[in-house]
Amino acid sequence: MNAQADTATQAGEGEYNFAYLDEQTKRMIRRAILKAIAVPGYQVPFASREMPMPYGWGTGGVQVTASILGRDDVLKVIDQGSDDTTNAVSIRAFFEKTAQVATTTRTDEATIIQTRHRIPEKALKEDQIIVYQVPIPEPLRFLEPRETETRKMHALAEYGLMHVKLYEDIARHGHIATTYAYPVKVDGRYVMDPSPTPKFDNPKMHEMDALQLFGAGREKRIYAIPPHTAVESLDFEDYPFEIQKFDRPCAICGAENVYLDEVVLDDRGGRMFVCSDTDHCEERRAAGHTGEAGGIPLKGEETAR
């Protein structure tokens, strides 16, 4: 019992391996990443570990980041496009503590960007890596819940079911009613789930200069898109893929053609639309751009409690 009590007290802070994971786990994940890169869009099964954060909260992305991360990396973590959302803060703090790496909120300063639900507005560069947190990696899951079946479909590139689903949307609604996690086809072969990013971000994945890695911890899958890889959003000739359009610019920085969050101002229908990518917004404001609600201080006041 004494020895056991010791282990309980010894495992305090600062006693973890670099980036938390043990070396054997990192090797296993690294091998999976290499295979994922070699077969773009294919979901490589891996023995996902229990992480000190809940499944569904980014454990896949965290394991991928922990396995690629080196001492000289500069890490950026975003959730909903923002560096300041609670889960992004928590994951960033996790790596600051376990790997002592430099972190940043600036998209262009980061070597690794871990994200949930968004791709930054600024085009990523050749030497950057973006790591997506993925809840349900299987794009066919909601059409066919069985892994044994979906695996066969991927093996045979049998994706008719997906097209049927999209076409049913068109028949019922007049257009495809999928707005996020919009399925893509990678390098003309595998149909892939881009993670629950809005379809607005899909075109950014196509021929991206940066390497894209996807980690699904609970579902135990890793997949990848190498740089400069064709990524097409599924569509039909007569119903081509379209992204969301906002009929106004960001109220704070005036940016157009970016994804906007709707902020409800009161209960009488008052609302404003602002950049979802907070770094992009801040950079524009620093450069002197203003929107219709201009004159807002750069360092925002704290409202969260």
Next chain:
Amino acid sequence: MYVAVKGGEKAIRNAHRLLAHERRGDRAVPDLTLAQIVEQMALSVARVMAEGSLYDMELAALAIKQARGDLIEAIFLIRAYRTTLPRFGYSEPLDTAKMRVRRRISATYKDLPGGQLLGPTFDYTHRLLDFKLAAEGGEAPGTPELAEAAEEDMPRVTDLLGHEGLIEPDVPEGEIEDSETGDLTREPLSFPAGRDIRLQNLARGDEGFLLALGYSTQRGFGRTHPFAGEIRLGEVEVEFFAEELGFAVPLGRISVTECQMINQFQGSAKAPPQFSRGYGLVFGQGERKAMSMALVDRALRSRELGEEGGAPAQDEEFVLSHSDNVQATGFVEHLKLPHYVDFQAELALVRQMRREWEERNRKDKADAQEAAE
């Protein structure tokens, strides 16, 4: 005026401080010690060890204390700790026939070698709140009479049936007894899964989930005609084969509960009529879990035994993919995370669809009016 939502870091820190404060509760009430939890909340400790997949009472007690008594949270803490531990290898199979038995009952025989041994059980207690326990520093219960530990090993009921060939063998014919056992903490689950992997999954699985599934088989959703052949609780030796030494060395003793269900099987062209098995094993005292596990194990063998499938408890992919409460709680609770980017996308779509719907309606109405005129 709009102010950017910032300060997540500070909010999180503060929330954690508040949590620590609430966990401790009223400072006038004495702090719980781990020993108290180990001794007096032993069944909670057992469940956390079983589903946390780590046999360590002190750590389980610590996890329960830290989790404010939330057992799934405690199981999660143990799992996250366990995964960081170095692995030296796999122990030899436990020999439960050599168990130092503290409780052993069989529902299939009135009496049997080794006898029925009631042991510490809630069975046959009247579920009346005992207000004596509410009184602080109440009198300690009287010391029970303990029999001398039996010298002889206690044969398992299934072994007795096995001698007669009335129950299927432990290891199906043609399979090697010591073939490699899978480990789903090292290899991701794939389907179809072997019985080794299924049993590991069930042993780690949520007690409530398995209880409900086991219950469903009793109510006809994948009926297995079970008899509780034997339930035994006690201590068994764990041995580790040291390659350098060339023999197995004992590592210590652990408490386990084992349940062997005996189920009917009609026989087939290949096998004569005989009973079939369902197996459950958990750390510590956990009869409900061990029994549920045995029922579900048997139900999951329906394909192998050529039975008609289709009930939830017989659906391997459904059961194994949803049994883990750490995974389940994480994904259910992840709905608390912000989803406003996706919600925005849906909001825009619903607004667009409503516009289209209203336009269509207006047009239809106008057309109808026109036709009427």
Next chain:
Amino acid sequence: MSALLEAAAPLPGLPDPVHDSQATFRTVMNALARPGQPQKLDTGDFKAPAPLSNTAAAIALSLVDYDTPVWLDSALAGSSEVRQFLRFHTGCPITADRGEASFALISDAERMPPLASFNQGTLEYPDRSTTIIAMVDRLTGPKAVTLSGPGLKTPAGFGANPLPLSFWAELATIHAQFPRGVDMLFVTKKQVAGLPRSTRIETKDR
């Protein structure tokens, strides 16, 4: 055990296992993400027993362990020092069966066995395939083939020497059965270039 004691102690492994294997992995990852583009692989003072090169050994020590059976070509398999070095530092099982190898280490690339004899994975699980680490002298010189596909912005020439005459035709055939296939890492003394199965290969003489 006794055999291990009798033999001389193996050469030391990576000086800083955590960070050296991370750096080596990142180099290999970049190599596979950018097919045909040689990546610098600095192994510092690390020394591997001949005929295993420092670079090939660094990659092996970074990626291989007791979960990954490794196949060695005859020159490597013939060296008890090499076998012992790999076993000691990684614990990997050494297999004579190319079809079950997760990794293959090839010191004499000119005598590379038929690529089809390695594990190609299955259509359901293409990831269960062999990664071949081939030691070559040069990645420069005449470009034998033109590569295109994922990781390549524009088609690019590539060559490695020495390789069997039939090599490129063989590899092109294997890549045609995508997603099954093998992934290649060519290593020189200072560099590594990757050639994953997703790359499309155009031979000159076609």
